């Protein structure tokens with residue numbers, strides 16, 4: 001057994017910690033688990049750790065607890081609490097970005113991790129602080145610390161470094177991790193004073209969302225849990241929604257609540273650094289937290305990491321904020337945008353003020369030219385939702401039948417009705433009962449007999465731009481299935497949720513039903529004759545609107561976003577008004593009809609017609625020659641990389 005394990009056992013540290021965190025020492029399972037992890041420590045040669053660390057081998061992770069914990073606790077169990085650990089280079093990057101560095105007055109500043117787990121962030125922060133305190137205690141760096149100096153250093157850490165975690169086991173592991181980091185200091189003290197009472201660190205076992213904070217902090221860092229509202233049990237959701245927070249509304253995610261609380265407990269001028277999902281950037285459900293951030297902080301940095309961690313399989317960003325009450329300072333702020341942890345040429349800046357103009361979307365990958373084009377489109381043309389609100393028009397948008405495109409349904413014997421086959425577990429979403437896989441049925445079929453003609457209607461199975469590729473049939477009248485208003489399926493535009501070659505994929509269809517992953521868009525009433533379904537189909541399939549959608553909703557990924565209804569609604573739509581514009585619209589309508597016929601047969605002709613169509617649409621939206629070239633190149637590159 002190593003010295004460190006002896007130290008923990010002799011001093012009864014583990015059993016004291018178990019008592020402190022309310023774990024029954026007789027709870028064999030937890031007890032064994034903690035002891036197993038601590039015993040494992042003896043296998044780790046601490047010299048090796050420090051050696052590697054000095055060599056700055058970032059692939060080595062100092063947070064031994066995290067490693068052991070991940071090894072021992074099954075993935076499914078950790079997922080429930082969002083327990084995934086942060087690679088050391090990310091932790092160090094965040095600490096540096098918030099200014100937790102030697103040069104700052106960190107010995108007099110407070111740092112907290114609101115979801116500290118086994119302490120990845122805290123032990124690295126302790127290391128930075130230790131470095132500074134040690135230098136202050138022994139400026140020449142050669143003399144040993146006195147026991148008084150070692151005690152002073154430990155008390156500084158107790159006062160300045162705090163963590164919270166809902167899991168008592170994580171809290172114990174975090175404490176042990178801190179003891180491990182400070183072992184050499186304890187040794188100095190204990191050598192002189194055998195009766196020295198080993199203190200506990202400020203690691204609080206509470207639900208951060210419900211914790212009553214009495215302190216303010218200079219730094220809030222961490223990797224908060226990512227838990228979408230649907231994964232939160234109903235009972236817990238009710239508690240969360242009653243909390244005195246601003247962003248616990250709608251379809252929230254845990255991590256946004258941790259951002260709000262983090263900002264709340266910061267001192268003015270204090271900094272927050274988190275690694276969080278990139279959904280923060282533009283997802284409409286996260287708008288509420290983006291507004292909050294925009295109005296309370298200077299956004300110092302957004303570093304786009306993308307996919308890269310083993311778990312969870314989420315595309316991430318690092319977000320660094322500074323609490324800033326002065327509006328002018330916030331608006332004049334320039335946000336550093338990075339595409340990797342390294343300092344390289346991909347760095348750029350974004351004005352915080354621009355985010356306000358983009359309806360609080362954090363569009364982090366735009367060039368000045370993109371910004372100008374988007375501004376021109378956003379300020380010069382109504383959005384589809386503006387037109388839908390105008391009483392002279394009647395326009396409907398709806399998803400198709402609430403069912404996958406294969407039409408698979410299952411019967412719930414408890415509820416006595418059919419429902420769409422759920423993804424994952426075979427459980428009824430309404431009553432929670434177990435579903436029998438023998439009762440899976442399919443109501444979408446390839447063909448139908450004469451006798452069943454009345455029971456079935458055509459169904460759009462797949463589509464390409466301008467054309468329906470494949471029809472099937474869907475059975476009507478199956479109880480429990482939400483078919484939507486049948487009217488929506490007559491003479492309408494259909495739009496795939498997924499792009500085709502990195503572009504919007506829309507076609508015209510007369511009367512077939514669609515699945516939930518295809519939208520139906522229909523103009524029922526319009527005062528402008530030329531503003532009809534063919535004209536709108538031309539706009540949707542144009543380079544310009546695909547460019548707009550990508551830049552407005554997923555510029556940070558450079559890939560086409562999944563089209564959600566609210567994105568469709570926010571497209572800028574030109575209503576032809578003058579005679580000249582109506583003339584252009586009529587040409588667009590003719591071209592759309594021609595393309596719809598020819599694109600099945602002749603590739604070259606299709607390209608030629610599409611180019612003419614794009615050119616007319618650029619005219620209608622007043623896009624300059626230089627901008628056209630830029631947009632078309634962007635679309636071309638996107639098609640190739642698709």
Ligand SMILES: C[S@@+](CC[C@H](N)C(=O)[O-])C[C@H]1O[C@@H](n2cnc3c(N)ncnc32)[C@H](O)[C@@H]1O
Nearest residue numbers: 084085086115116117120165166207208223225
């Ligand atoms: C993604 S892990 C991060 C762990 C650690 N910060 C790291 O980077 O290695 C998230 C942590 O949040 C904790 N957690 C989940 N819900 C919490 C809550 N409501 N309050 C406090 N901690 C919570 C989990 O127990 C888990 O340790």
